[in-house]
Amino acid sequence: MSAKRSSFTGKIGFVLAAAGSAVGLGNIWRFPYLAAKYGGGIFLLVYIVLAVTFGFALMVAEIAIGRKTQLSAIGAFKALDKRFSFVGVLASLVPMIILPYYSVIGGWVLKYLVGFSANKAGEMAQDSYFGNYIGSVSEPILCFLVFLAATAVIVLCGVDKGIETVSKFMMPLLVVMIIFIAGYTIFTMDGAIDGVIYYIKPDFSKFSVMTVVSAMGQLFYSMSLAMGIMITYGSYMKKEISIEKSASQIELFDTGIAFLAGLMIIPAVFAFFGGDEAALGQGPGLMFVTLPKIFDVMPGGTVIGTLFFVMVFFAALTSSISLMETVVSIFHDKFKINRKLCCLIVIGICLALGLPSSLGYSAWSEFKLLGMQVLDFFDFASNSVIMPVVALATSIFVGYFLKPKTIIDEVSLDNTFKRKGMFSVVIRYVAPVCILLILISSVLSAFGVISI
Ligand code: PFF
Numbered sequence: 001m002s003a004k005r006s007s008f009t010g011k012i013g014f015v016l017a018a019a020g021s022a023v024g025l026g027n028i029w030r031f032p033y034l035a036a037k038y039g040g041g042i043f044l045l046v047y048i049v050l051a052v053t054f055g056f057a058l059m060v061a062e063i064a065i066g067r068k069t070q071l072s073a074i075g076a077f078k079a080l081d082k083r084f085s086f087v088g089v090l091a092s093l094v095p096m097i098i099l100p101y102y103s104v105i106g107g108w109v110l111k112y113l114v115g116f117s118a119n120k121a122g123e124m125a126q127d128s129y130f131g132n133y134i135g136s137v138s139e140p141i142l143c144f145l146v147f148l149a150a151t152a153v154i155v156l157c158g159v160d161k162g163i164e165t166v167s168k169f170m171m172p173l174l175v176v177m178i179i180f181i182a183g184y185t186i187f188t189m190d191g192a193i194d195g196v197i198y199y200i201k202p203d204f205s206k207f208s209v210m211t212v213v214s215a216m217g218q219l220f221y222s223m224s225l226a227m228g229i230m231i232t233y234g235s236y237m238k239k240e241i242s243i244e245k246s247a248s249q250i251e252l253f254d255t256g257i258a259f260l261a262g263l264m265i266i267p268a269v270f271a272f273f274g275g276d277e278a279a280l281g282q283g284p285g286l287m288f289v290t291l292p293k294i295f296d297v298m299p300g301g302t303v304i305g306t307l308f309f310v311m312v313f314f315a316a317l318t319s320s321i322s323l324m325e326t327v328v329s330i331f332h333d334k335f336k337i338n339r340k341l342c343c344l345i346v347i348g349i350c351l352a353l354g355l356p357s358s359l360g361y362s363a364w365s366e367f368k369l370l371g372m373q374v375l376d377f378f379d380f381a382s383n384s385v386i387m388p389v390v391a392l393a394t395s396i397f398v399g400y401f402l403k404p405k406t407i408i409d410e411v412s413l414d415n416t417f418k419r420k421g422m423f424s425v426v427i428r429y430v431a432p433v434c435i436l437l438i439l440i441s442s443v444l445s446a447f448g449v450i451s452i
Helices: 010-022 025-037 041-069 073-080 082-117 129-135 138-157 160-188 192-200 209-222 229-235 243-273 283-297 301-335 339-359 374-402 404-411 420-446
Strands: none
Touching: 010 160, 010 229, 010 243, 010 301, 025 041, 025 082, 025 209, 025 243, 025 283, 025 301, 041 073, 041 192, 041 209, 041 229, 041 243, 041 374, 041 404, 041 420, 073 082, 073 229, 073 301, 073 374, 082 129, 082 138, 082 229, 082 283, 082 301, 082 339, 082 374, 129 138, 129 283, 138 301, 138 339, 160 192, 160 243, 160 283, 160 301, 192 243, 209 243, 209 374, 209 420, 229 301, 243 283, 243 404, 283 301, 283 374, 301 339, 339 374, 374 404, 374 420, 404 420
């Protein structure tokens, strides 16, 4: 343990840094496609319920563990209880699995940014454009490599502070643009209002175990939970800052942006595809298929589309930087090798996992893992398997070994902890039981034993 750990300056510093890591492709690309696929309003409802219960409890626990131990995930669990060291190790695996495929999607964003700035809105709005693009071999790989290289250069040169400053301006602007695009679609396009209803009004007949499985995986992913990140951030947090308030602010911010992104994309699916089931369920491509269509018909769409993708690109880049930083520091701490070498190793891992993820849509499309495309498989392994395992182990550890009181004491250092009653109940009873059920059902379904 270092004698004096540096800490975030100012009250807002912690929330901004954590929100910068939390807000990314998870909010803008992943949340809308899951909400569209898994029942619209019912997904939204389940997500919000999970966010204010599980999400809140887990975020508070992780930040408090970090602040208490002043260590990042691996060291923190080891210091608190040797038997739970494996949780820190498992958590650290998650960013390593996410980063490669995150960079593949970052590459898609880059392609759209370049396309719009080259005035190709009309071409990009064609139904077959996205499919043809990811179905080609070299271009998606090239975009992936450029995105990965940009991330690596920033991490290696340590210029991420500059990027952070830029993205602090970009983030509010991104929110304004999302609201503007959503408003434009909803108020000017026929059928869009049906999309708003689909997205906001819960239809209980659309509820399935998959709604909960996907909402929970998304919650972990989007809020950077169950992957050690919030533990690390907590270790840099000053004692006088309120953990409870910070956790609530990050959640509100993160969920707010995800909600708005859904409002921008789902009504457009209704306006352009009449809410067709196949269009709603198309998955990872949803954002890339619907947005160009809006920009194509919008006055000034080329400029707005370009600006929009520039901002999404920055949001993705800040997230990929924090993912790479995390992995690099894990290697650096664990194997005591210099950062440059660590970075090269991480790039090697990204190539080994990212290239198959990209090729899974083209040359290797026949190759399936558990019936899934490679990118979907990595997404499933991290979001639906490893993160729930980490969350389950964390809640059991905090609920029964460390005891909720330890966390409550840490959280109460600065302030009274208003929701401590709810925290204890969720972390001891609700979280372990629900996560276990969800984990078992998602794994059994992936192996085809049950259908959910
Ligand atoms: N939470 C990010 C998103 O929603 O895009 C993903 C992420 C970024 C996870 C950075 C972890 C991380 F360190």
